[in-house]
Amino acid sequence: MARAENIVTSHTVEINAPARVVWEVLIDLDNYHQWNSFCPNIQCGLQIGDEVHMQVLTPDTGETVPVFEYLVACDSEQLLSWEQRPVPENMDAARRDQYIKAIDANRCSYFTTDIFLGLNQDTIMREHGAWVKIGFDQMALDLKRRAEELHASRT
DSSP states (O other): OOOGGGEEEOOOEEESSOHHHHHHHHHOGGGHHHHOSSOOEEEOOOSTTOEEEEEEEOTTTOOEEEEEEEEEEEETTTEEEEEEOOBTTBOOEEEEEEEEEEEETTEEEEEEEEEEESTTHHHHHHHHHHHHHHHHHHHHHHHHHHHHHHHHHHO
């Protein structure tokens, strides 16, 4: 059973760019290395059920960790989600959701969550929650900067 105390939530950032531009940045996986300091490498076909292979930089150690999940939501300009499923050799489970909400034609907000699930959820939160929060907050700021730069270059 999922528990509220095992959810990591980033700051909500207001972005001075349309939701479509933010979405464009989020799904341009080949260019994550140009702006995303938390997840500088990601590969996915962006079809529901596709494997998501990421390299995540742990802010506390600077170590890059491989992460393997599955795409579970890809709702244009609104929601991008993937999840880690338990397998016999690793019972860890989690779901990452990234939310975009249009404020008006040229502004939107963004935040992301990760809920740790399954048998190891308390341990995962205890051992990883703090650095995931730092990474998510930085990624939200990175996304804001990248989307605003991209939008400004087009207007």
